[in-house]
Amino acid sequence: MSSISASTKSVFSRFFGIEPMLKKSGPLGTLPSTKQAYRSFIKMAWPSALESLLVGLVGSIDTMMVGTMGENAINAVGITNQPKFILLAVIFSLNVGVVAVVARRKGAEDQKGANHTMRVAILLSGLLSLLTSALGFLFAEPILKFAGADPVYLGDAVTYFRILCVSIVFTALNLTINAAQRGCGNTKISMRTNIVANIVNVVFNYLLINGIWIFPKWGVAGAAVATALGAFSACAISFATLLSRNGYLSLMRRGCWNISSSVLTPVLKVSSSAFVEQVFMRIGFFAYAKIVAGLGPTPYAVHLICMNILNLSFCFGDGLGIAASALVGQNLGSHRPDLSIVYGKVGQRIAFLCSTFLFLLFVGGRHGLVWLFSKEAESIALGGTIMVIMAFSTHFQTSQVVLNGCLRGAGDSAFVAATSMVSIALIRPVLTYVLCYPLGLGLSGAWISLIVDQAFRFVAGFYRFSGGKWTRIRL
Numbered sequence: 001m002s003s004i005s006a007s008t009k010s011v012f013s014r015f016f017g018i019e020p021m022l023k024k025s026g027p028l029g030t031l032p033s034t035k036q037a038y039r040s041f042i043k044m045a046w047p048s049a050l051e052s053l054l055v056g057l058v059g060s061i062d063t064m065m066v067g068t069m070g071e072n073a074i075n076a077v078g079i080t081n082q083p084k085f086i087l088l089a090v091i092f093s094l095n096v097g098v099v100a101v102v103a104r105r106k107g108a109e110d111q112k113g114a115n116h117t118m119r120v121a122i123l124l125s126g127l128l129s130l131l132t133s134a135l136g137f138l139f140a141e142p143i144l145k146f147a148g149a150d151p152v153y154l155g156d157a158v159t160y161f162r163i164l165c166v167s168i169v170f171t172a173l174n175l176t177i178n179a180a181q182r183g184c185g186n187t188k189i190s191m192r193t194n195i196v197a198n199i200v201n202v203v204f205n206y207l208l209i210n211g212i213w214i215f216p217k218w219g220v221a222g223a224a225v226a227t228a229l230g231a232f233s234a235c236a237i238s239f240a241t242l243l244s245r246n247g248y249l250s251l252m253r254r255g256c257w258n259i260s261s262s263v264l265t266p267v268l269k270v271s272s273s274a275f276v277e278q279v280f281m282r283i284g285f286f287a288y289a290k291i292v293a294g295l296g297p298t299p300y301a302v303h304l305i306c307m308n309i310l311n312l313s314f315c316f317g318d319g320l321g322i323a324a325s326a327l328v329g330q331n332l333g334s335h336r337p338d339l340s341i342v343y344g345k346v347g348q349r350i351a352f353l354c355s356t357f358l359f360l361l362f363v364g365g366r367h368g369l370v371w372l373f374s375k376e377a378e379s380i381a382l383g384g385t386i387m388v389i390m391a392f393s394t395h396f397q398t399s400q401v402v403l404n405g406c407l408r409g410a411g412d413s414a415f416v417a418a419t420s421m422v423s424i425a426l427i428r429p430v431l432t433y434v435l436c437y438p439l440g441l442g443l444s445g446a447w448i449s450l451i452v453d454q455a456f457r458f459v460a461g462f463y464r465f466s467g468g469k470w471t472r473i474r475l
Contacts (some may be wrong), residue, residue, distance in 0.1 A: 031338070031339070031342065032339075032342070037342055037343065037346050038346055038350070040327075040343070041323055041324075041327065041343055041346045041347060041350065042350070044185055044187055044323040044326060044327060045187075045319050045320050045322070045323035045324075045347070045350070046319065047187040047188040047190070047191035047319075048182065048187045048190065048191065048318065048319035048322040048323060049315060049316055049318070049319020049320065050191055050319070052314070052315035052316075052318040052319050052322075053312065053315040053316070053319075064372060064373055065205050065206070065209050065223065066209065066219075066220060066223050069209075069219060069220070071297055071298065071301045071374075071376075072150075072152055072153040072156070072297070073153070073156065073219070073220055074301050074304055074305070074373075074374075075149075075150065075153050075157075075297060075300060075301055075304070076149075076153040076154075076156035076157040076160060076220050077157075077160055077220060077223060078300075078301075078304035078307075079144060079147055079148065079149045079153075079157050079289075079293070080144065080147075080157055080160055080161045080164065081289070082147060082282065082285050082286045082289050083136070083143050083144065083147055083161065083286075084136075084161070084164055084168075085282055085285070086282040086286065087132040087133070087135070087136045087165070087168060088129075088132070088168065088171065088172065088175075089275070089278035089279065089281075089282050090128050090132065090275060090278070091125055091128060091129060091132075091171075091172040091175055091176065092175075092274070092278050093271045093272075093274040093275035093277070093278045094121060094124060094125060094128070094176065094267070094271050094274075095121075095125075095175055095176055095179035096179075096270055096271055096274035096408050096413055097266070097267035097268065097269070097270035097271030097274060097413075098117065098118070098121045098176060098179040098180050098183060098267060098271075099179050099180075099182055099183040099322075099325055099326065099329065099408070099409065100183070100266075100270045100325070100329050100408060100409055100410070100411050100413075100475060101117050101183070101263075101266045101267050101270065101475055102114045102117050102118065102179075102180050102183030102184060102249075102329075103183040103184070103185075103325070103326050103328075103329025103330045103333060103409060104266075104329050104330075104332065104333035104475050105117060105183075105333065106183060106184045106185065106248070106329075106330055106333065107329065107330035107331060107332065107333020107334040108333045108334070111248060112255070113262075113263075114180075114183070114184065114248065114249065115249055115250065115253070115255045116255060116256045116260075116262075116263055117180070117263050117267065118177070118180040118242075118249050119251075119255055119256065119257045120257070120258075120259050120260075120263045120264070120267070121176050121179070121180060121267070122173065122176060122177065123257065123259065124176075124259070125172045125173055125175075125176035126169065126172070126173060128172070129168050129169045129171075129172035129173070130169055132168060133165050133166065133168040133169055134165075136161065136162075136164075136165035136168065137162050137165040137166065140158045140161045140162045140165065141154070141158050143161070144157050144158055144161060146290075147286065147289065147290060147293070148289070148290040148293035148294065149293075150293075150297065152297075156219070156220040156221075157220075159220065159221050159224070160220050160221065160223065160224040161224075163221065163224035163225055163227075163228055164224055164227060164228065166228060167227065167228035167231040167232065168231075170228075170231040170232045170234070170235035171231045171234075171235070173235050173238065173239075174193065174197075174231065174234040174235040174238045177238040177239065177241070177242065178190035178193065178194075178238060180249055181241065181249060182322055182325075182326055183326055183329065184248050184249060184326075185326055185327075185330065186248070186249075187322065187323070187326070189238075189241050190238075192237070193234050193237040193238050193241070194234055196233055196234070196237055197230040197231065197233045197234035197237070198230060200226075200229050200230045200233045201226050201227055201229070201230030202226075203226075204222075204225065204226035204229050204230075205222070205223055205226040207222075207226075208221075208222025208223070208225055208226055209222040209223055209226075210222075239251075266475040269411065269475065270408070270411050270413050270475070271413075273413035273414040273416070273417045274408070274413045274416075274417065276414075276417040276421070277413065277416055277417035277420045277421070280417070280420050280421040280424060280425035281420050281424050281425070283424075283425050284420075284423075284424035284425035284426070284428050284429055285424065287425075287429035288428055288429050288432055288446070288449075291429060291432050291433050291436060291446070292432070292436070292443065292446050295436065295442060295443055295446075298376075298378060298379060298382070299382065299442060299443045301374065301379060302370070302374075302379050302382045302383045302386065302443060303386075303443055303446065305370055305373040305374060305379070305383055306370070306383055306386045306387065306390060306447070308373065309362075309369055309370075309387070309390070310390055310393075310397075313358045313362075313394055313397070313398070314397065314398075314401070316351075316354040316355075316358070316398060317351060317354070317397060317398035317399075317400075317401035317402060318401060320347045320350055320351050320354070320398070320401070320402045320405070321347075321401040321402050321404065321405030322405065323343075323347065323405075324343060324344055324347040324402050324405040324406045324409060325405040325406065325408050325409030326409060327339075327340070327343040327409070328340040328343060328344060328405075328406045328409035328410050329409040329410065329411075331343065332409075332410055332471065332473075337468075337471035337472075340406070340409075340410065340471060341468070341471070344402075344403075344406040344465060347402040347405070347406070348399055348402055348403065351398040351399045351401075351402045352395065352398075352399065354398055355394040355395040355397075355398045355399065356395070358391070358394045358398075359391045359392075359394050359395070362387050362388070362390055362391035362394065363387070363388055363391045366383070366384040366387030366388060366391075367380055367383070367384045367387075369383075369387065370383030370384060370387065382443065385444060386443060386444065386447050389444060389447040389448060389451065390447060390450075392451055393447075393450055393451045393454050396451065396454035396455045396457075396458040397454045397458075399458050399461075399462075400454060400457040400458040400461050403458070403461030403462060403464075403465050404416045404457070404461050406465055406470070407461065407464060407465065407470050410470040410471065410473050411470075411473040411474075411475045412464070412469070412470040412473055415460075415464050415470075416461075419456070419457055419460040419461065420457070422456070423453045423456045423457050423460075424453060424457075427449070427452060427453055427456060428449050428450065428452070428453040431448075431449035431452055431453075432445065432446045432449040435448055435449055
């Protein structure tokens, strides 16, 4: 019995301990204990994971509430997802650079440089979001027609999308401020702002979709207004976090607002590659959604339901990826690539455990999870099949998000962009079309192609991380 216990302990130490993580380079200084390393990582990761989970839950609750009006309402809201993310792609790209550069400045104890970066990022985010918001509002109908919107629900989709476009400026500024805070390790700030915003969203969803009390019954438009009010609340609270003189990032201390090369060069070095990644990601996701929309209203509604559930599982990986990105950037800024490797490995191990839990949840609770969104027997049956396929993507998905978070935090966004171009913009849509139509697998084919995409990105990220080239990037 004791030998079994000792063997188990040895395996546990090899998998979860930090000693085997630095076989190639060796430590450059004092290393934390295994317990300390996991504690530090989880301390930074859990607020981001909870924040992402809450944001995902609100999106799912939107779908559930709108779903009471039928499949067409679900489709009207769901068809706007990819166009919305396309409009926000430039902001997402900017924020990747903001996290990486602010984390480096924090690691180098350059508070002035971190605040300068944050100020310039706010200016750029405001200007870029105003432009994309105006374009989305003006061209809402042709954009959604191209996305594959059916005439049956096109009118509701256009109304929903235009209201979202009005809120994009608030969403963008909130995301950028929170990106800077995450770079400093202040993940709880972002969590708190989004908790309040999500409460606002859910409350006004209830009031405006169904016309409760003195509020009008606006249906799909009411869901969009609720989302916009939530975005405004999040933006206001994010700015409020910068009004303390004691904060590491603050607007109350004198600082520079000049858009100088000392800030733009390192930010654009990361953000430009991230923008390429976003472009190819959005093209791929857009094509993927358009192909699936062609399968018909019921398969598309089931697809949107399952994507909502998958996005909730993504929240765990997203939180771990954010923590990995910040910790990698800060330790590279402190000239401790060995610690960056340690925290990257810690994130991968935690991701494995989270993915195992999600796998069991998706397989065991597949029909019940779909039932939360739709009571149609056909949808529940098809959704149960898709949930089983989805379960096999969880380990690849969560792990690749953590690995790519490490690479982005180090400034190696060019590699992440290249793998996204190949996997999301080429492999996923092409394979989806072949499996769905010529091979006749329907919606199942679309989800099999998603597993292949996630597996490819995991393998590419794993080999890049293991090679260690990312530890030598300078920002």
